[in-house]
Amino acid sequence: MIPADAAPDAPDRACDHTSVGVLISSPSGLLVFQRATPPAGIAPVAGHLDQHPDLEHAARAEVAEEVGLTVVQLRPLLNQWRPNHCRRPPTGPAVGHHWSLFQAEVSGTLAPCAREVRAPRWSSPDQLQRHALRTAAHAAGHLNRQQFQQRPGLEPVWCRFLRTLGLITLPSTVLDRIEEIL
Numbered sequence: 001m002i003p004a005d006a007a008p009d010a011p012d013r014a015c016d017h018t019s020v021g022v023l024i025s026s027p028s029g030l031l032v033f034q035r036a037t038p039p040a041g042i043a044p045v046a047g048h049l050d051q052h053p054d055l056e057h058a059a060r061a062e063v064a065e066e067v068g069l070t071v072v073q074l075r076p077l078l079n080q081w082r083p084n085h086c087r088r089p090p091t092g093p094a095v096g097h098h099w100s101l102f103q104a105e106v107s108g109t110l111a112p113c114a115r116e117v118r119a120p121r122w123s124s125p126d127q128l129q130r131h132a133l134r135t136a137a138h139a140a141g142h143l144n145r146q147q148f149q150q151r152p153g154l155e156p157v158w159c160r161f162l163r164t165l166g167l168i169t170l171p172s173t174v175l176d177r178i179e180e181i182l
Contacts (some may be wrong), residue, residue: 041155
């Protein structure tokens with residue numbers, strides 16, 4: 001666990017442009033939650049590489065920190081650059097993150113971190129699709145920023161990932177529109 005004074009979202013910590021995302025599944029669906037800190041959205045476990053020695057250590061640490069579970073096994077899913085903004089100040093001119101996504105098998109009892117997690121839940125494929133459509137509506141201008149923050153859809157950066165992994169369906173034109181709000 002990272003001490004509160006060294007929290008990954010501390011305002012003085014610069015963005016390292018390297019993030020991990022961790023998909024945790026059960027028969028009930030994919031573990032997602034509403035982010036308690038910006039950016040607004042519903043998402044799986046994710047975080048920066050920070051001081052961790054490698055991506056797998058970062059993935060394991062984020063799962064423990066955000067949802068209180070222990071990773072038993074990690075399987076790499078994909079690596080991809082995404083031009084998503086971050087609440088941290090960037091280092092250099094680049095805006096975005098090199099993402100490494102993993103599928104995790106976990107043990108333990110769900111114990112969400114109140115500082116980062118709101119309303120954790122297991123989302124079925126249909127629920128994930130509804131969250132994605134809400135994000136698409138926001139990207140199309142049918143929901144303003146405040147409406148999206150009050151009742152978010154998927155965190156925009158996750159839409160392309162989940163489509164690539166076959167967990168949601170969105171046309172390329174819609175994904176391109178979502179890219180504009182990253």
